[in-house]
Amino acid sequence: MRKLIVTEFISVDGIAEVERLPTVVWNDEMNKFKADELADSGAMLLGRTTYEIFAGSWPDETGDFADRFNALPKYVASTSLKALDWKPAELLKGSLPEAVRALKQGSGGNIYVHGSLSVAQQLLRHGLVDRVRLLSYPGGVGQGKPLFPQGEQVPLELISATPLSNGVVAIEYAPLAIGSD
Numbered sequence: 001m002r003k004l005i006v007t008e009f010i011s012v013d014g015i016a017e018v019e020r021l022p023t024v025v026w027n028d029e030m031n032k033f034k035a036d037e038l039a040d041s042g043a044m045l046l047g048r049t050t051y052e053i054f055a056g057s058w059p060d061e062t063g064d065f066a067d068r069f070n071a072l073p074k075y076v077a078s079t080s081l082k083a084l085d086w087k088p089a090e091l092l093k094g095s096l097p098e099a100v101r102a103l104k105q106g107s108g109g110n111i112y113v114h115g116s117l118s119v120a121q122q123l124l125r126h127g128l129v130d131r132v133r134l135l136s137y138p139g140g141v142g143q144g145k146p147l148f149p150q151g152e153q154v155p156l157e158l159i160s161a162t163p164l165s166n167g168v169v170a171i172e173y174a175p176l177a178i179g180s181d
Contacts, residue, residue, distance in 0.1 A: 003110045003130035004045070004100065006120045007037055008147055013140035016117055016147040022139035029164040033135060038068055042109020045100070047116035048078035054114070055086035075103060075111070077119050097126040104128070117145055124154055129175050132156065138167035 008016045015021075046054065051074065058070055074089040077096050084091060092099040100123060103111055113120050113129075123129050134147075148154050156173035163169050 002042065002104045002106060002108065004104055004113065004123060004128055005037075005040075005110055005131040005133055006113045006123070006129050007133040008115065008117075008120070008135075010134050010136050010147055011139060011141045011144075012136055013142065014146045014148060015141045015144035016115075017141075017144040018115070020141045020144045021137045022141070024137055024166045024168055027164065027166050029166070029170075030135065030168060033133075033170050035065065037112060037133065038065060040110055041072060041112045043073040043075060043103070043111045045075045045077065045103070045111050045113045045116070045119065047119040048076065048081055050115040051076045051078070051081070051084070051086070051089075055084075059086055073108065075099075077116070096122050097128060100126075100128050117147065120147065121149055121152075124148075124175060125152070127175070127177065131159070132173045132175060134169075134171045134173075136169045136171055138169075 009018050009021055010016045011021055058066065061070070070086075071088075074084070074086065075092055076084055076089055077092050077099075081091060096119065113123065120129070124132075155176040157176055159172040159174055161169055161171045
């Protein structure tokens with residue numbers, strides 16, 4: 001069965017809005033983190049906003065990483081989009097949890113959710129996330145959209161935490177069922 005992996009850039013106070021994050025120098029360690037994700041990825045699952053942002057820039061990128069990223073199958077959770085120009089892409093039909101359960105049963109490698117906070121939150125809520133991978137930026141931002149909604153408990157088991165030379169920490173967690181030890 002395919003794993004579903006949420007990957008986010010996040011502040012130390014849990015805000016996952018990229019434009020609010022402290023400025024850091026992107027370095028080779030961050031490149032490796034993202035390259036490792038790409039090597040493990042069989043598909044992307046994106047919400048409408050993230051799909052539109054990515055579709056507006058990635059098709060113009062070149063190089064090995066961009067070629068592989070652009071070629072990945074993309075599954076898009078949206079009720080308002082009618083057509084997808086960044087191919088290969090498919091709009092998910094029906095409820096998001098049911099569609100994702102079906103995707104996880106398929107073949108083709110792990111599915112990564114990039115950004116797409118509302119999608120990630122729904123999938124965490126329904127117990128469909130197998131891993132949460134974070135690049136935690138050094139600093140709090142005080143306000144913005146959190147990865148974990150206020151008032152919802154999301155117990156996590158630490159898999160790894162690696163400090164990078166630019167102050168970012170690469171963290172991987174496995175979600176635990178609510179009430180598990």
